[in-house]
Structure formats: structure tokens, C-alpha cells
Amino acid sequence: MSPVPYPLEPMVAVRAERLPVGEKWTYEPKFDGFRCLAHSSGGRVRLQSRQGRPLTRYFPEIVAAVAALGEDVVLDGELVVWHEGRLDFPALQQRLHPSGAQAGRLAAARPAAYVVFDLLARGGTDLRPAPYAERRRRLEELLGTRLPHGLVLVPASTDVGVGRLWMREHTASGIEGVVAKRVDQTYRAGARAWRKIRTRLTAEAVVGGVLGSLPEPEALVVGRFGTHGRLRVAGRTTPLDGADRAHLRRVLTAAGTDHPWPPVLPPGRFGRRPAEPVPYVQVEPTVVVEIEVDAAYEQDRWRHPVRFVRPRLDLRPEEIARALGR
Incomplete structure (x- = not known):
């Protein structure tokens, strides 16, 4: 069993007016979707929202994608739906349908993607005490050689110019802004320690x-x-x-x-x-x-x-x- 509890209160971002600058910061684009934690243990995959709500039955294609990794992992990321070159939040909301049969039909008609930005556990090892830079390295190691259809590794950069470019040039695709994280920061459940800067x-x-x-x-x-x-x-x-x-x-x-x-x-x-x-x-x-x-x-x-x-x-x-x- 994974040492990370289920459900888990995720680490969250606090709003900021501008991008923090310095060698201790890294930047990721903020996708317009649902926050989602994915727990895979013993071949069973469970998805939960930021509030701890079960999402597993609504996104069978994401369950299959996480299971295809073939490992016990806990991932943190964002569920999104792409449509005609941009993120479609209303289509994502429609995926939360009460009927199991409808969930399968909607998954085929408007498939979701899981944009993964953190690795909290792997193979029974709790990675939350590790700094972000180490968790990111291990996440790239996990997803770099085999990326099942439906999983996306979020881009990340320590170059503030790249962060500004995401904010300035990618709003038409549905990128809301940038999340800034310290490279030496551990993952603390419920902590408001990341910075979220929305494109205005x-x-x-x-x-x-x-x-x-x-x-x-x-x-x-x-x-x-x-x-x-x-x-x-x-x-x-x-x-x-x-x-x-x-x-x-x-x-x-x-x-x-x-x-x-x-x-x-x-x-x-x-x-x-x-x-x-x-x-x-x-x-x-x-x-x-x-x-x-x-x-x-x-x-x-x-x-x-x-x-x-x-x-x-x-x-x-x-x-x-x-x-x-x-």
C-alpha cells in the first residue's frame, strides 16, 4: 500500500500579483481544469478532487492511463478536456454525470487528459518530504520513457522569461497563467505555499x-x-x-x-x-x-x-x- 493516505488534502497555491524571480523558483503553466490526485496501489486506481470528492467513475480513460504505468504511484495534476485547439471547461464539467453508462459515452465523445505536475509516492516510497526539484526529476523519470495515452507531463522551466511567455502568448489555448514553486520546497498537504499568477x-x-x-x-x-x-x-x-x-x-x-x-x-x-x-x-x-x-x-x-x-x-x-x- 502507498504510504500517502487516501483521500489526501493537496498542496495549493495562493494568488500573487507578479511572478517571483530568483534561482530558487520554477514555473509551470496553469491549466484550466479540475485539480485531481491519482492513487494507484495493487492495480487499483482511485481519483479524487481537491475537496476529496471521488472522481474515479467519471474518468475511466484516466483510470486506465494511470493503471497502464504498472506501478504503485500517487500523482498530482489537473484534469482537462481539449476541444478545437483550446481547453474546454464546460465540456469538462459535463463529464461529472451521475450515470455510469453516460460516463463511458462521454469519455469516448470528449476524452479528458490528465496533466501531471507532481509525484508524491512511487513503489511504496513517500516522496512528499523530498524537495520539488527531486520530485520533478523522479516524475520525468517515470513519465519520460513511457507516457500512456491520456497522461501529459506538465512543462516546467526555471527561466522566468518562459513563464512570462506562457502568460503572454498562450491564453487563447486556455492557459490561465503560471504557478511558481520553490525548487527546495517539500510537499505539505493543505499548505498554501505555491504562487498562482493569473494572466490579466x-x-x-x-x-x-x-x-x-x-x-x-x-x-x-x-x-x-x-x-x-x-x-x-x-x-x-x-x-x-x-x-x-x-x-x-x-x-x-x-x-x-x-x-x-x-x-x-x-x-x-x-x-x-x-x-x-x-x-x-x-x-x-x-x-x-x-x-x-x-x-x-x-x-x-x-x-x-x-x-x-x-x-x-x-x-x-x-x-x-x-x-x-x-
């Missing part, structure tokens, strides 16, 4: 509502135009500061009766779980704002809160629609 981009959106009140807007509900030219809820901003609230209350106006959105937004619209309906105050969708966003954007919305930058009073909503080709 700017975009324009239309304000369709506010959280809080119109005199005191706490956050904005912003929209983007969908494929049929309809303004759809695209996300919410992080909390506004006092200066931004004062500026926005002067340019936003209460909506009339023909607002394109329902008076209460459906549960889960901003990607939170557990989800509840979201009450908000509708405003006339005439004000365009510049926002700072990350790369997690699919189905015409951002999965994470965005940051308000400034109003774009020089732009009109129809110009945004034309820019998107809608």
Missing part, C-alpha cells in the same frame, strides 16, 4: 446592473453581446472602491421596463457553488466600461469576478457589438 487582460463590457443600490453601487453586473446580438450577463466585478462608486453613480441611470435581463439572475450565474438567485438593481445598458479579466472565459461569460478599471464614455454598446462581430 483588458476588455470592454456593458453595465446592465449593480449589486447594492444605484446611489451606492457595491459591484457591477456587466454584459457582452452573444452570437445573436443579444446582451447577455457576462460577469460581475470585484467590490468597487469609494472613488469608483462616486464616479459611476453619476453616469448610471435606473432601467425602464424593457431591460434585456430578468429582475433576478438565476443561480450559478457567476460560477459560485452553492448557488442562489442573485438580486440586483437594473440600469440602462448604455454605459461601456473597461475591465480587467483573466483567461477563464467561455459561453460568453467570465467564470471569475472581473475588476472595474474605468468608464469608457467614448464608446457606445453598439460599437462593442460590432467589435465582437455580433
Whole structure:
């Protein structure tokens, strides 16, 4: 039996604003997927989520790939689904189907890949006390000569320029940013010791509502135009500061009766779980704002809160629609 317990609380990353620099750091691209720990012992493979939820029956192709290694191992990595050259998070979510028969059908229609970035145990030896550099060497040794279909060894580099290149050039493929790890760091279950730096981009959106009140807007509900030219809820901003609230209350106006959105937004619209309906105050969708966003954007919305930058009073909503080709 593996000395690493199952389920295991994984080591996690804390958000940082910029890449740490120095000879003690290494960099890995951050894939947009599900965190997953894979335990293989005595020919039995079990998959678990970051929260300890069993994932084994949802991803039979990954179970088979880990089993094909033919060794007792504990791996840490990210489950992803590729579609048309980029990571497809909605397709990955659809893999969590309650039916076993459906799991097999979905595995054939939208196969997942397991992007492995750490080796926690091998052959009964607990590698968590070893530094990252040693675990990485052993992981490359394990996967370097035989890589079963469905397993991917995550790229890694000690060159900060490569890390910046991943952040700058690979967002279109679904790379969210970079995870920075110290080469001398051990693996400590539950520790928030890695650094996660998300790629930040700017975009324009239309304000369709506010959280809080119109005199005191706490956050904005912003929209983007969908494929049929309809303004759809695209996300919410992080909390506004006092200066931004004062500026926005002067340019936003209460909506009339023909607002394109329902008076209460459906549960889960901003990607939170557990989800509840979201009450908000509708405003006339005439004000365009510049926002700072990350790369997690699919189905015409951002999965994470965005940051308000400034109003774009020089732009009109129809110009945004034309820019998107809608």
C-alpha cells in the first residue's frame, strides 16, 4: 500500500500579483481544469478532487492511463478536456454525470487528459518530504520513457522569461497563467505555499446592473453581446472602491421596463457553488466600461469576478457589438 493516505488534502497555491524571480523558483503553466490526485496501489486506481470528492467513475480513460504505468504511484495534476485547439471547461464539467453508462459515452465523445505536475509516492516510497526539484526529476523519470495515452507531463522551466511567455502568448489555448514553486520546497498537504499568477487582460463590457443600490453601487453586473446580438450577463466585478462608486453613480441611470435581463439572475450565474438567485438593481445598458479579466472565459461569460478599471464614455454598446462581430 502507498504510504500517502487516501483521500489526501493537496498542496495549493495562493494568488500573487507578479511572478517571483530568483534561482530558487520554477514555473509551470496553469491549466484550466479540475485539480485531481491519482492513487494507484495493487492495480487499483482511485481519483479524487481537491475537496476529496471521488472522481474515479467519471474518468475511466484516466483510470486506465494511470493503471497502464504498472506501478504503485500517487500523482498530482489537473484534469482537462481539449476541444478545437483550446481547453474546454464546460465540456469538462459535463463529464461529472451521475450515470455510469453516460460516463463511458462521454469519455469516448470528449476524452479528458490528465496533466501531471507532481509525484508524491512511487513503489511504496513517500516522496512528499523530498524537495520539488527531486520530485520533478523522479516524475520525468517515470513519465519520460513511457507516457500512456491520456497522461501529459506538465512543462516546467526555471527561466522566468518562459513563464512570462506562457502568460503572454498562450491564453487563447486556455492557459490561465503560471504557478511558481520553490525548487527546495517539500510537499505539505493543505499548505498554501505555491504562487498562482493569473494572466490579466483588458476588455470592454456593458453595465446592465449593480449589486447594492444605484446611489451606492457595491459591484457591477456587466454584459457582452452573444452570437445573436443579444446582451447577455457576462460577469460581475470585484467590490468597487469609494472613488469608483462616486464616479459611476453619476453616469448610471435606473432601467425602464424593457431591460434585456430578468429582475433576478438565476443561480450559478457567476460560477459560485452553492448557488442562489442573485438580486440586483437594473440600469440602462448604455454605459461601456473597461475591465480587467483573466483567461477563464467561455459561453460568453467570465467564470471569475472581473475588476472595474474605468468608464469608457467614448464608446457606445453598439460599437462593442460590432467589435465582437455580433
